[in-house]
Amino acid sequence: MDIGQIIRAARKAKKLSLEELAHQVDSDSGNLSRLERGLQSTTPDKLKQIMSILGIKLSPQDAGMSNVQMALQPSREPKEYPLISWVIAGEWAESCDNLHPGDADQWIASTENAGNNGFWLEVKGDSMTCNGNPSFPEGSRILVQPEADLISGKYYVAKLLDSGESTFKQYIEDAGLKYLRPLNPSYRTIQINGNCQFIGRVIDTKMTGL
Structure with a gap:
């Protein structure tokens, strides 16, 4: 599973729309959609921000993106x-x-x-x-x-x-x-x-x- 697929799976697990995630990371929903489909890359800082919000963590031994693993953090209870x-x-x-x-x-x-x-x-x-x-x-x-x-x-x-x-x-x-x-x-x-x-x-x- 590549990083785009992992981001999409994590976003779906947190029940966030593309628009909602884009708002949280100050991005465009079109850019995020292309990122999820593997048609576009993003900056390391932006990727780190997206992964932080979605609870995605890189394994310590990973040197690239091939060994990304998804570790969803417990979602916050709505208030x-x-x-x-x-x-x-x-x-x-x-x-x-x-x-x-x-x-x-x-x-x-x-x-x-x-x-x-x-x-x-x-x-x-x-x-x-x-x-x-x-x-x-x-x-x-x-x-x-x-x-x-x-x-x-x-x-x-x-x-x-x-x-x-x-x-x-x-x-x-x-x-x-x-x-x-x-x-x-x-x-x-x-x-x-x-x-x-x-x-x-x-x-x-x-x-x-x-």
Whole structure:
């Protein structure tokens, strides 16, 4: 079994779609599909990331890819997080009072660990919709992990202090400057300089209406 077949088997075992895996490794589902079919290679760092997420381990004596063995790690138990409104997102992230199923109208499960104060939001508007991957169309749900480290290229919910508005954008650092970038090119990139509060990092997403 070659590495592409092993990746596909491990992905299926974890019940991940190509799109879900692509989102987790910041890749494209088409590239992953070609990798699984042996039609395309990838960088060692990207392969290591994919194998880490899927729980694939190389045997110690392996010098190439012919002796790859699959050792699936125990899958994490799904945990439910509340779907809340954008109005209270900032206050929720700072709250020490955790709600339990029954206290909120809707709870959605995820295998990602968003911490004790994690929560879901529903995407509003089309500023994070694009033709590439990932894309977050209006109505999709995003899981927010409060108090997450800032990493350029990742996706965050932030509160603009000037307007009090909460927004979902990609965080970018470039030449010492910091930006909130929409994926839709029709919207403008926002330069930030301490005038925003990061509520949390988006670590999972779910489509609706499929």
